[in-house]
């Protein structure tokens with residue numbers, strides 16, 4: 001049994017005696033190992049390349065993507081409001097919000113916000129030049145005083161008096177903000193954003209009933 005085993009084992013090795021077949025076999029074995037090694041490396045490189053492409057895509061689509069900052073006014077904090085039959089006088093704090101969802105700061109220029117009635121400007125305030133940090137909302141509370149003097153003698157006095165007699169007042173705020181989004185400290189891209197908000201104020205309670213921004 002043992003002998004047979006030996007002889008069985010011996011027979012494939014037998015040609016080795018003359019050298020040639022054995023080294024052929026060995027080099028075939030080496031070639032196969034090398035081929036496998038190369039295939040393995042090719043696979044690693046391919047995986048790495050795919051990984052790189054994913055990293056670059058995420059970078060371009062998420063980090064480098066520019067979003068327009070949102071520029072709006074929140075509900076006014078009314079400090080005083082006196083209304084006549086077709087006139088009013090008021091002062092309030094306008095909470096302006098600049099929401100920046102970019103992966104970098106939004107540096108904006110000084111910006112005017114106009115409060116108007118029926119398209120006629122009644123008053124204007126200026127937001128000082130500043131910045132909204134990356135992924136954050138800049139809050140600027142602006143004191144504003146308005147009156148209806150600009151409406152006297154215009155066709156709007158009719159709608160104003162009918163609005164006031166029903167106890168409400170509809171104002172709008174608008175403005176255009178110019179600025180730059182800075183990405184990775186080096187890339188700068190101009191981005192402007194508009195404010196266009198409409199609010200309904202209840203005169204008797206001096207509160208903002210509704211507020212919509214576009």
Ligand SMILES: *[C@@H]1O[C@H](CO)[C@@H](O)[C@H](O)[C@H]1NC(C)=O
Nearest residue numbers: 109110111112113124125126
């Ligand atoms: C803001 O308004 C003031 C006064 O009307 C004007 O001088 C200034 O140029 C305006 N600023 C911008 C950025 O429009």
Ligand SMILES: *[C@@H]1O[C@H](CO)[C@@H](O)[C@H](O)[C@H]1NC(C)=O
Nearest residue numbers: 086152153154155157158161
């Ligand atoms: C609106 O103003 C015009 C011009 O001053 C005036 O003739 C008219 O009577 C006013 N309307 C109301 C409702 O007060």
Ligand SMILES: *[C@@H]1O[C@H](CO)[C@@H](O)[C@H](O)[C@H]1NC(C)=O
Nearest residue numbers: 174175176194195196197214
């Ligand atoms: C604000 O929205 C109104 C209604 O869509 C539009 O007529 C007006 O032009 C807008 N104003 C600004 C400054 O975008």
